Each structure stands twice: as structure tokens, then as C-alpha cells.
Amino acid sequence: KETRANFMKAAREGLSCHFTWLDEVEVPARELIPDVLVPAARRGLEKQGVDPGDIDRYLSIIESRVVSRQTGAHWLLGSVAKMHGVGTRAERLACLTRSMIEHQRSGRPVHEWPVENLMRGHGSISSAFATVAQCMTTDLFTVQEDECIDLVASIMDWERLRHVPVEDGNRRLVGLVSYRSLIRSLVKRRADEYEHPIAVRSIMVPDPVTTTSDTPTLEAIRLMREHEVSCLPVVDDGRLVGMISERDYSRIAGRLLEDALRRGEHPCP
Numbered sequence: 001k002e003t004r005a006n007f008m009k010a011a012r013e014g015l016s017c018h019f020t021w022l023d024e025v026e027v028p029a030r031e032l033i034p035d036v037l038v039p040a041a042r043r044g045l046e047k048q049g050v051d052p053g054d055i056d057r058y059l060s061i062i063e064s065r066v067v068s069r070q071t072g073a074h075w076l077l078g079s080v081a082k083m084h085g086v087g088t089r090a091e092r093l094a095c096l097t098r099s100m101i102e103h104q105r106s107g108r109p110v111h112e113w114p115v116e117n118l119m120r121g122h123g124s125i126s127s128a129f130a131t132v133a134q135c136m137t138t139d140l141f142t143v144q145e146d147e148c149i150d151l152v153a154s155i156m157d158w159e160r161l162r163h164v165p166v167e168d169g170n171r172r173l174v175g176l177v178s179y180r181s182l183i184r185s186l187v188k189r190r191a192d193e194y195e196h197p198i199a200v201r202s203i204m205v206p207d208p209v210t211t212t213s214d215t216p217t218l219e220a221i222r223l224m225r226e227h228e229v230s231c232l233p234v235v236d237d238g239r240l241v242g243m244i245s246e247r248d249y250s251r252i253a254g255r256l257l258e259d260a261l262r263r264g265e266h267p268c269p
Helices: 002-016 029-047 052-068 072-082 089-106 149-159 179-188 191-195 217-227 246-262
Strands: 018-020 026-028 163-167 173-178 231-236 239-245
Touching (some): 002 029, 002 072, 018 029, 026 029, 149 163, 163 239, 173 179, 173 231, 217 231, 239 246
Antiparallel strands (some): 018 026, 163 173, 231 239
């Protein structure tokens, strides 16, 4: 019962909570973690033969978060508060996401991230959605080229997708299946062929037009228009990291339009 209550307190209050510890003593999290839990964790890791450098690295991050009183949640809430009343909601969320990506790439732990007005100098729509990384979808469903097209059809149906990327055994992009190519294949398929599975490679578009995560958004739009495609796989260093499609652009446009209308602006003359 007390263990469950402690978990609930930690989830709701973070470092501000008080844990019910041994003999029902209430101990502040900011004391219990560095004084009891971290030393106990260190002894356990040392007993299991974990590299001392790794132990120091990870446990020092936990201790520093307690000392600075800044976790990921604190940084998010503090940054949102700093941007209050500045720009649109879509712009603030885009700046928040961009800042998280930049900090993660720097390798700095979250307790070292400065809490500041992220809109300062980056408040325009053009900067909020300047690159493909800020617009793309990263939660992807993929298949391999030797799998059956029935699986692709099911994924498209279950997840309401229009495109499914195809990867090889090394997780590298080798093709793209669209709902149009799938429909064409099913229409051309003779009755006797339904007894024999058809591999994805037979209907996929090999070596599709791709872009990178740091490509300017306008350049990605130009590529889609030039090649008359509605989707671009995003590939960095040969690995699929995301997808950018007309649906993503429509979603962004909808958010911007909604924010503009709520502020009483008129996007069209």
C-alpha cells in the first residue's frame, strides 16, 4: 500500500514529494534520493560488476537533477511558462520541440538545459517549421521486401496510412509502397493468383525520392511537386528516420489557421 502511494506521489509531484519510508517516516524526495537511494544503487551496481565509469556517469546525472531541481517535466513547464502570451500555440510547441531536439543532439543532460523564452529570436512561422525534422512523422510502420502484400494492406487499414516504407535486413530504405500501387496490384491480380502470396518487392517503388531531416521544408515541398509524389521518406546516413507527407503539411496548416482565427487574424485578404 505504501509502495503504491509512493509511486503515485512521485508521478504527481516529482521532486517536491515526500515518501513514506521505513517506520512510516515521511522523507523529502530531495533528501531520500541522494542520501539513501543513490548510494544503495551504487553498491548494487558495483556488486554486479558494472563499469565504474558508467556508474558515476548515470548516478551523477540523477544527483545533479535533484540538486538543480530540474527534471524533463520541470524544463517543459518552465519553458512553456516563459513563452506565455508570445506567438501562437503552434509556434510555441514547434519551438519547444526544436529546442528539445537541439539539446538532445548536444548530449547535455536535461538538468543543464536553460529554462528560457524559446520564442526569442525564433518566433516566426518560417523558423517554427523551417526544416523537415520539425514537420515529419517519426512513428513509422515498415515492412520488408519479401513480406506479403496482404500485410501491407492490413497495416494501411489498421493505421489509416497511405504509404508504407520498405526496409532491408539492415534497416535501410529500399522501397515505398503506396495505396495506389497496392490497389493497382489487387485489380490486376487474377483469381488463381490469390492462392499464391505476392511479395512486397513486386509492387513497391524501388529507390524512392527521399529527403533528409535537415532539408528546408520549402525544398521538400518543391521535391514533392517536381516528382509528383505525396510522400517523402526521410533518410539520414542511409537509415530511415521519418516520413513527410501531404497529411503532415495539412495538419500543420490546420493548426496555424486555427491559431490565427482564434487570435482574430485573417490569413487571406
